Amino acid sequence: MSGEGATEDTNQTRFPHLAPNIIHDPSAETSGLIAGELAAEDGSMISRDNLISHTYGSVSHGELPKNYAIDDPHGGYALPKAQLYTVVSSLFMASYLAALDATVVTTLLSFIASELHAVQNISWIATAYLLSSAAFQPIFGKISDIFGRKLLLIGCCFLFGLGCLICVTDSLVWLVIGRFVTGIGGSGLTSIGTMAMSDLIPLRDRGLYQGLANIFFGLGSASGGIIGGIIADTLGWKYVFALQVPLAVIVGVAIQFNLNLPQGSPGLGAHGQDIWQKLKRVDFLGSIFLISSLMMFLTAASLGGKEISYTSNSFLLMTGGSGLFFAAFVFTEIYISEEPIIPIELLGNRTVLASSLTNWFYTMGVFTTLFYVPVFYTSVKNLTASQNGWRLVPNFLGVSFGSVGAGYYMKKTGRYYKLAIGAGILSVAGVFKITLLNTSTPTWQQYLLLIPSGLGYSCMLTVTLLALIAATPKKFQACTTSIQYTFRSTGSTLGVSIASAIFMNVLSQQLTKNVSAIISDPKLAKRVISRALDSTSYVNEAPKYVRGAIRDSYEAGCKGTFYFALLTIFLGFVSSLFMREHRLHTSINRD
Structure with missing residues (x-):
């Protein structure tokens, strides 16, 4: 870091009329970047490494005014209020649908698989959506820069609706294909929707709207299983998919008639090129x-x-x-x-890399706790599904407050670094508290247990997105959004997978040790261990004299995942320390 600073000081001394915040301010994009690129052509002036340095565009303490006024004609926004609210509401609905479809089959898997005679392949019904959703998210940023946000959003609405229609079938193969197609559309609705909001809303206010979007996404995830169960019980499971089609059409129509970005917006895509010229750029x-x-x-x-x-x-x-x-x-x-789909050089920007790693590690840790705290309650505390579910409700309230609160804080102060540090400390403390969970933990603490980490994580999601966008030129805001979603989706999958491996390894070792110490017959012990590994409910069916040993083994397995979550959250916190504070502009033009 000292070497970079020395380089900047040298450039300032030799060329005092070219201040770093003018040449390299990523928010200026126009004259500033052009000046920087021209200077970079001369090796004696400014190197390409300096052009992508993490220090450009950062602000120091006291640089921001206490209050701010946004510009005309639409108060700093890209659209009049009526159109803006219609588009934003549609994007919120799109985010809700995408999240809902990821969890809507959780209560239906066994029923659908039994009806289609495909119990052995049950996992693919849920996995197909998640795989396509995560895999296609990274490419939408650059493609929407070429073809425009509106066209891509409408196309994703079409794919989402088409995928839901394909799911109305009696064939497992077609159901999996339908879920895969729906996942492509759903991933675009969330990622491109986030990019479109960045085209519409100034960075200073962007966090507040992102907080609201996170609430709708959370609502979709939380309500998917419930809604799926109710519809399946009353109308049949096929209507779970069929009823989403008209909602996707409504979102597409609203976007078609209202997402009319002003001239010069990066969300309009490439100008003056026909479809074949655009395709050549992909x-x-x-x-x-x-x-x-x-x-x-x-x-x-x-x-x-x-x-x-x-x-x-x-x-x-x-x-x-x-x-x-x-x-x-x-x-x-x-x-x-x-024209790279994701410019690798963006990761040379310190704030981009730090924000991405922060997002990645936090997602690993939080998703691990969301999966295995309920496992602890079920297998060790012997709670029912409904009792388990009620203990998760306060977490959603904490996530909602954290998302909106972080956005409101950034709107009022124009800053995010101290918020990131505070959210990190809260998250680390929250997950540390989870590692202390045991059979004697009071009931009231069980209800509050996930709130600190959930609140801190929701703050961090909003902060890392804004930090990524603010740290790069305006033309890269879609690519950086893709980076955010890529790190988040891979983090959740990788985190839960590693936690699962830890859980099963510790559980197997502890069961072998504890059960074998009680049951002297090797065959009987092996049978008990096998059944305990297959199902958490077996602890209530096993012989009474061995139930305690099984519960202790499950507790050890869960503790292993909690320690893994604590490690990843701590790594995320350390990563967040390397972010820099960048200016959150008060208008779309980043003036």
């Missing part, structure tokens, strides 16, 4: 390599240790193939592609 090779890498990686992470063994040829082939495709992607983006 980095198809890089996209294929990236999607292939993510598909293999996420499939291996999702199925490893469950449907396929970690030592199997299938797992090794998928992980090895994922690494090769990712290496090919990086090579393509650096040396071949003229």
Whole structure:
């Protein structure tokens, strides 16, 4: 860091009329960047490394005014209020639908699989949506920069609705295909919707709207299982998918008639080019390599240790193939592609890299606790599904407050760094408290247990998104949004997969140790261990003299995942320390 600072001081001394915040301010984009690029052409002036340095555009304490006034004609926004609220409401609905469809089948899996005679392949009904959703998110940023946000959003509404229609079938194959297509549309609705809001709303106010969007996404995730169960019980499971089609159409129509961005907006896409010229600009090779890498990686992470063994040829082939495709992607983006789908050089920006890693590690940790705290309640505390569910409700309230509160704080202060530090401390303390969970934990603490980490995580999601966008030129805001969603989706999958491996490994070891100490008959002990590994409910069916040993084993397995979550949250907190404070502008033009 001292070396970078020395370089900047030298440039300032030699060229005092070219201040770093003018040449390198990523929010200025126009004259500032052009001046920087011209200077970079002369090696004696400013190097390309300095052009992407993390220090550009950062602000120091006291630089921001206490109050601010936004510009005309629409109060700093890109659209009149009526159109703005219609578009934003539609994007909130799109976010809700995408999240709902990811969880809507959770209560229906066994029912659908039984009706289609496909119990052995039950996991693919849920996995197909999650895989396509995560794998295609990274490419939407650059593609929407070329073709425009409106066209891509309408296309994703079409894919989402089409996928839901395909799911109205009696064939497992077509159901999985439908879920895959729906996942592509759903991922675009969330990621491009976030990009579109950045086209519409000044950065100073952007966090508040993102907080509201996070609430709708959370509502969709939380209500998916409930809504799916109610509709399936009253109308049949096929209507769970069919009823989403008209909602997708409504969102698409609202966007078509109201998302009319002003001239010069990056959300309009490329100007003065026909469809073939635009297609030539798409980095198809890089996209294929990236999607292939993510598909293999996420499939291996999702199925490893469950449907396929970690030592199997299938797992090794998928992980090895994922690494090769990712290496090919990086090579393509650096040396071949003229317009990379994700500019690798963006990760040379300190704030972009730190924000991405923060998002990645936090998502790993929080999703691990969301999965395994309920497992603890069920297997160790012997709680019912409804009792388990009620203990998760306060967490949603905390997440909602954190999302909106973070946005309101940034709107009022124009800052986010101190908020990130505070949210990080809260998250680390919250997960540490989770590691102390035991059978004697009071009931009232069980209800409040997930609030600190959930609140801190929701703050961090909003902060990292704003930090990424503010740290880069306006023309890269869609690509940085794609980076945010890529790190989040891979973080959740990888975190839960690693936690699952830890859980099963510790559980197996503890069951072998504890059960074998009680049951002297090796065959009987092996049968008890096998059944305990297969189902958490077996603890209530096992012989009474061995139930305590099984519960202790499950507690040890859950504790292993909690310690893993604490480690990843701490790494996320450390990563957040390397972010820089950048200016949150009060108008779309970043004036």
